[in-house]
Amino acid sequence: MAPRVPEDNKKPGVCYAVTEDGIELPVIDITHPCFACDPSEDEVSAVIDRTVRAMEAAAKLPMEARLAMAKGSVLAQAWIKSLGTYMSGQDTYLFRLGPENLGEGYANAIDRQMAAGSMALSFRLRLRDVARLLAWGLKPVLETTPGRPLHLVNIGGGPSADSLNALLLLQRESPELLRRPVFVHVLDVDEQGPNFGARALEALSSVDGPFHGLSVGWRHVAYNWSDTIPLQALRSDLGDECVVGISSEGALFDYGSDADVAANLSALHAGMPADTVLAGSVVRAPETMDPRLRTMMQQDEKRPVIRMMGLAHLSELARGAGWVVAESTGNPSHEIFRLAKG
Numbered sequence: 001m002a003p004r005v006p007e008d009n010k011k012p013g014v015c016y017a018v019t020e021d022g023i024e025l026p027v028i029d030i031t032h033p034c035f036a037c038d039p040s041e042d043e044v045s046a047v048i049d050r051t052v053r054a055m056e057a058a059a060k061l062p063m064e065a066r067l068a069m070a071k072g073s074v075l076a077q078a079w080i081k082s083l084g085t086y087m088s089g090q091d092t093y094l095f096r097l098g099p100e101n102l103g104e105g106y107a108n109a110i111d112r113q114m115a116a117g118s119m120a121l122s123f124r125l126r127l128r129d130v131a132r133l134l135a136w137g138l139k140p141v142l143e144t145t146p147g148r149p150l151h152l153v154n155i156g157g158g159p160s161a162d163s164l165n166a167l168l169l170l171q172r173e174s175p176e177l178l179r180r181p182v183f184v185h186v187l188d189v190d191e192q193g194p195n196f197g198a199r200a201l202e203a204l205s206s207v208d209g210p211f212h213g214l215s216v217g218w219r220h221v222a223y224n225w226s227d228t229i230p231l232q233a234l235r236s237d238l239g240d241e242c243v244v245g246i247s248s249e250g251a252l253f254d255y256g257s258d259a260d261v262a263a264n265l266s267a268l269h270a271g272m273p274a275d276t277v278l279a280g281s282v283v284r285a286p287e288t289m290d291p292r293l294r295t296m297m298q299q300d301e302k303r304p305v306i307r308m309m310g311l312a313h314l315s316e317l318a319r320g321a322g323w324v325v326a327e328s329t330g331n332p333s334h335e336i337f338r339l340a341k342g
Contacts, residue, residue: 001199005105015203015210019090020192026101027200028093029210030128030165031172034101037124044121044332048292051118055296073110075120085305086255089158089193095120096127096161118293122333123250126281129329129336130249131165137277137327137338138245139170142177149181149242153234155225155264156251157186158193159200162279163247171210182216185234187223194220225252225260228267235271246278253282253314254306261314265321269341278323278339285310290332311335 004022011034015027028035039047058066070076078091094102099115107115114120134152142150152167154160163184170177184201186194198218205211223230238244252264268278286294286308297308315325318339326340 005103007103007105009104011101015200015206015208017196017199017203019196023106024103025093025196026097027203028096028127028161028165029168029204030131031168031210035098035124037098037121037128039121047116047121048118048290048332050116052292052296054113054117069110072108073114074106075111075114079114088190089156089160089188089251090190090196092123092250093159093161093193093196096123098124118296118333122331125331126249126334126336127161127165129331129334130162130247130279130281131169133327133329133336133338134162134166134245134247134277134279135169135173137279137340138166138243139174139177141243141275141277142170142174142180145243147180149183149239150178151238151242151244152182152184153187153244153246153268154184155187155223155246155248156255157188157197157247157249158190158251159197160184160186160194161197161200162249163245164197164200164204166245166247167216168204168210171214178214180215182214184216184218186218186220187225187230187234188220189222189224191220225256225264228263231264231267232271240273242273244272244276246272246276248280250281253280253309256307258317261317262321265318265323265339269322274341276341279337280339281334281336282311282314283308284330284333284335285312288335293333311337 001018003018003024007016007024010016013032014034016024017027018024075094078094099112102111102115152163154163188194201216201218203209221230246268283306288310311328322342323339324342325337327338329336
């Protein structure tokens, strides 16, 4: 697919793919220095303070001025589209690129300011940690099942950067574990994100890409998590002799109701192998969130309809569906977890 807005300043060792609207974007690879995101607590705190000051300054501007600034910013437009609903996987992907990786052909100073803010940082940290927990959870299973196909199931995944980056981590640390058929199944109601993800995988699999020589397939399944019937059909397609890694980063556990979460976890427990690995993210409960972020979220009545569920409540829902929290980590706004069958 030829880009409408090509990236003229490509970085060595970074792959590129084209969005549905023709913008050439870098493929996020958290093993590459361009996408390294390991800030200290003090650095994270400074980003939050800077974001608070920027929001306070913007609030003093006339509405006409704010709208004019947002009109020329792809990230501001993405945020506006998400108000009262959810942010699409493709728009979330833009926030996770980082200010230095936004292209001159489509991003401006406002975009770079937003990409350096607390929300974008939380997205980057969330992606990093879900990919890590998924990869390291799968590693011992893969070590004891050589040759068995690996199936990565991504619920609400959009471009599924967490699945791809789990594979990138495994390929860097233990490439022998991926000498087997690998499949990524993206379960998403949207098409734009999964279509970009397929092109990102194609770029990663090119002659110069980190997946060159691997067998990695891609499949998009139209999926609304309020109806788990496709999950049952997917399980029958996988076969009995396989390794399964499931993830949902910034999706099911951020937006789904208790009933949706419980139904999906129950369906996955009933249908997937005993050693299945499940990694995901949940927005912190208000009482455990950084108070500066809590204030920003609670004051913004028109924000996306994100649930501040918290890990404790997610753990209760998981236990009811037969899962236990095997590992967890977190950042000021999110808690990241790995579930295992109980």
